Amino acid sequence: MVMHKTELKNFAISARRELIEKVALRAKLFGIDEKNGLKIEEKFGQLIVNGETYPLNWRLAFQSLARQLEIKGYQQLIEEVAYTWFNRIIAIRYMELHGYLPERVNVLSSSTGKVEPDILTEFESMDLDVDKDQIKRLIREGDTEQAYRKLFIAQCNALHHILDFLFEKINDYTELLLPDYLLDSESIISKLVKNDALTESFQEVEVIGWLYQYYNTEPKEKVFANLKKNKKIEKYDIPAATQLFTPKWIVQYMVENSLGQLWLEANPNSPLREKMRYYIEPAEQEEDVKQKLEEIRYKNVNLEEITIIDPCCGSGHILVYAFELLYQMYEEAGYPSGDIPQLILEKNLYGLDIDDRAAQLASFSLMMKAREKSRRIFRKKIQLNILSIEESNHLDKEEIAQLIGENDNERIELRSIIETFIDAKIYGSMLQPQQYCYQKYLNRIQKINDEQLSLEMLNVFEHLETLKKLFELGKILASEYNVVITNPPYMGARGMNNLLRKFLEKNFNNAKNDTFSVFIERCIQFSKTNGFVSMITMESWMFLSKYENLRKEILEQTFIDKAIHMPYEGKGKTSLGINFGTVSFILRKLYINEYEGTYQSIRYFEIDEDGVPLKFPNINERFNVVSQEKFNIIQGSPITYWMSSNTRKVFKENDTLDKYIEITGSQHITANNEKYLRYHWEVNKNDIGKRWVSYAKGGDFRRWFGNNELVVDWSDEAKNFYKNNKTSNLLAEQYRFRKGITWTATTNGKFSSRLLEDKGLFDKKGPALFPLLEDDQNYLLGYLNSKPVAEFLDMFSGTSDYQNIDIKRLPYLNVSANLKNKVNKIVEENLNISMNDWNSNETSIDFQKHPFMDYKYECYLSNIFKEYKINKEKQFSKLKTNEEELNDIFIQLFGLQDEVSAEVPNEEVTVDKPERLRDTKSFLSYFIGCVMGRYSLDVEGLAFAGGDWDESKYKTFKPNKYGLILLTDEYYFEDDIIARLREFLSVTFGEETVEENLQWLAESLEMKRNETAEERLRRYFLDEFFKDHCQVYQKRPIYWLVDSGKQKGLRTLIYMHRYQPDTMATIRFEHLQEIQTKYNNEIDAVNLRITNPNLSATEKRELEKRRERFQKRLEELLEFDKKLAEYANAQIVIDLDDGVKVNYAKFEKVLAKIK
Secondary structure (H helix, E strand, O other): OOOOHHHHHHHHHHHHHHHHHHHHHHHHHOOOOOOOOOOEEEEOOEEEEOOEEEOHHHHHHHHHHHHHHHHHOHHHHHHHHHHHHHHHHHHHHHHHHHOOOOOOOOOOOOOOOOOOOOHHHHHHHOOOOOOHHHHHHHHHOOOHHHHHHHHHHHHHHHHOOOOOOOOOOOOOHHHHOOOOOOOOOOOHHHHHHHOHHHHHHOOOOOHHHHHHHHHOHHHHHHHHHHHHOOOOOOHHHHHHHHOOOOOHHHHHHHHHOOHHHHHHHHOOOOOHHHHOOOOOOOOOOOHHHHHHHHHHOOOOOOHHHOOEEEOOOOOOHHHHHHHHHHHHHHHHOOOOOOOHHHHHHHHHEEEEEOOHHHHHHHHHHHHHHHHHHOOOHHHOOOOOOEEEOOOOOOOOHHHHHHHHOOOHHHHHHHHHHHHHOOOHHHHHHHOOOOOOOHHHHHHHHHHHHHOOOOHHHHHHHOOHHHHHHHHHHHHHHOOOEEEEEEOOOOOEHHHOOHHHHHHHHHHOHHHOOEHHHHHHHHHHHHEEEEEEEEEEEEHHHHOOHHHHHHHHHHHHHOEEEEEEEEOOOOOOOOOOOOOOOEEEEEEEOOOOOOOEEEEEEOOHHHEOOOOOEOOOOOOOOOOEEEEHHHHHHOOOOOOOOOOOHHHHHHHHHOEEHHHOEEEOOOOEEOOOHHHHEEEHHHOOHHHEOOOEEEEEOOOOOOOEOOOOOEEEEOOHHHHHHHHHOOOOEOOOHHHOOOOEEEEOOEOOOOOOEEEEOOOEEEEOOOOEEEEOOHHHHHHHHHHHOOHHHHHHHHHHHOOOEOOHHHHHOOEEOOOOHHHHHHHHHHHHHHHHHHHHHHHOOOOOOOOOOOHHHHHHHHOOHHHHHHHHHHHHHHHHHHHHHHHHHHHHHHHHHHOOOOOOOOOOOHHHOOOOOOOHHHHHHHHHHHHHHHHHOOOOOOOOOOOOOOOOOOHHHOOOOOOOHHHEEEOOOOOOOOOOHHHHHHHHHHHHHOHHHHHHHHHHHHHHOOOOOOOOHHHHHHHHHHHHHHHHHHHHOOOOOOEEEEEOOOOOOOEEEEEHHHOOOOHHHHHHHHHHHHHHHHHHHHHHHHHHHHOOOOOOHHHHHHHHHHHHHHHHHHHHHHHHHHHHHHHHHHOOOOOHHHHHHHHHHOOOOOEOOOO
């Protein structure tokens, strides 16, 4: 079986768009839109809705629609109806492909290859509640569409008797909003049945889960886009934001090592052991542990009493596999095969989800699995235990309590139940209802249904189904289970709305940082004593300090039986296809001292393209059998399952680093980075160190030096804000402008630390430490960048989060003065190499000149690059050698020679290797800077970046007037870009080398066939330079591109720091109008040449193309001139302190988009 995931994703996304659009159109027919609801009246025996007349038997459906519209609102209603029809269509498709439709007639397709579905020709033989004469008449009259619509609805209504959770009762409001044109060749049904890849994917019920995930793609993207704007995740967005389909092999691992383990404990000789591909035998234990295990071992298991719950069941993938395993157990126990499916569905399996559609699909998947095993299953009235969370917001608790409660105690209980489920879709199965006798209330509802209604019961009666569901939910949520298995939702505190945040603080304080961690605690509560808790979650609870209390709870109340850790190492993929680490684990709700669990690690290079392990179990250097008591050796008890006895000894016998450093957990927080943070190149250079000061904020993986591009507002107004605002923090005075060591707190890569210069502040994402002894600065920097520290921190943080606590609990060795001096010397050399490398980039605040200029005595760029390359490679090799020497020193100190390699991979040496294309582009950028006046060949560093212009700085090479460069694809003006480049190369390297150097630059950029060096360089400046510039300058460009459009009529670069209020007027009069004249001249020249009778047809065509190109440019410029005139007349003033983003937006109509 092949699951064509790309086809499934494309279909699900397009189906959702189409259904939402067509359901909205259908609603519009009834007068419903975002502004207008439903007005329902009955006059003279007729039903009138929004002024239109409809059959009276549609009344219930319209009333239902009006009620849902009031409760959910227009947008949510349209979304829900769309996905309900999506679920029904894919359900029918699955059933018809597998022959599960009760009457074996294809509803969506033809079994004989016809265009129309079989139901249109075979309906007369079917038992459908439809006027067959009317259908025949519609078909005769050619209205096949209307005939099919009625048959399709009749089939859905017929399926209500066997799948009532998915196909609601007749006259349900969703029927009113079924889209039109179901038989259209571009309809969702046609796309579904005509796609062979989709048909093949429908061979397994797993397809339902993939379609559910992919259907949520766009809503999920929207939620995460809103998160970036600090919008919290609201109630109806939670399913889309948190849903993640669990790969089949992980499902098997979780089910086999919990439910499967339970069965094998009771039946050690069961043949099931050999069939469970991902089952891991429990590790061999010490004798006293064996005795305890024997005492708690499941014995004499009654299969009908085993209960399994998935409290976040999604589309039911986990429950479906549990069904498969249970079926084999029942068979092994000798049950009649015809009885087994019903027993499993009604006695063993329970599922909950906040999403109605998920519960529908989970129920459907289980029924299909049951139908696979039993043809008669649809004849039985199955009572599934799969429910979506229901809310009680619209219920009158006093009225219900008075009418259903028979005494004061019951009325108190009923009020409590209803209060528990207010806003329940926010909390889902995290809810913890009281232990009441819910069955008593369920019986009472049945009694009410059976009795004749009194007037006072009328209001309650319409809510009886909701009440029944609340009692059923209460019963499931308040129960305990033998096996709890789930893949919970992942939502960090940043995405939580206030209701959810407060609920978690009150009920799950140890786990409140993420919903996945809350569910670890909740699943332990769901479990019976000695029960199994089997989950897959993010890895962070294993390591991070904010989960320390949760870890303590787990380690003291349960024992970890097995775990598979799937870290994300900043590259490759994970089994779940996500860019963060996960762990699948099995807990037993019972503590056994010194129990040894089995731990595996599976990384990106150990899985295939589908995320499945290449071998299982995966025995590598991290595979270990260890007792959880050993985790307590490190402060905070991180789950360091792969730690060796040698490493444990290191932690046990040495001091921790916190005794030798000063560190604060109260770093600087601006609370408004948009306003208070800038890249240093955005502001006036003369204000750096005054209004703006250096700001360490983490950044990419880089050792020794760098990542210091940011500056923070240090004005009195800003400092006052940091001090008094509730969400900001002003860094304490003793930590400001102080030399230390900084690092990146949160990263997908490895840990790296750098020198913190005494020029500013540091952020919570770029925390810092300060050695108590100043002489320890370099020694500590060397230690922190060593391999042993990388290994230690990996154990604390799972390669993602490096907080103060992680640094403080590192082991630390005092060494001799000689060894410390040796380390200091190596580190000093590393700092110099790294500093020189960082400062050779023009985005460094200490950039002096392009590194090619150090070799200009060579004259030819080809020779210059060779010299430059030799030196860069020498520096790279030296840094690598030094780092390996440091590694070796610290490995020897800690006695880790057999466990940690001193080798440093090339990709972890954080200085640039020479790269001709990149280095050529940077040289051309330096040239542009010289033309703009940012740099000068006569002074090093920035010649001008705000302040007063000093003409005396520019003698060898004069910058352009006004800081403007007009980019053209031909030579038109004296300050033409290529003419200026020739001049620059001439004065720098000598006039005789200009042509060779032009050629070298062009070849570095990769030339097209028959392209000259000048043409290639023009193409680069005109089409590519600005894009490269935006990337290098982190989308905060200092050279702004005035761009008339795709015809390239006008492209002018502005140097931001030389901008004046009349700059746009200057461009309009000196560039736009001048270039218009040139284009007109070119057209005149073409017109003159084209009259030549000796021209070949090819020459004539080329001239015509050229004329057309200039004509299009002139047309473009006519329109563009109107926009440019607005800005030219406005004389806009910019404030460099506002930054590029704000200032650039002031000219958005005439500037190129930043990409």
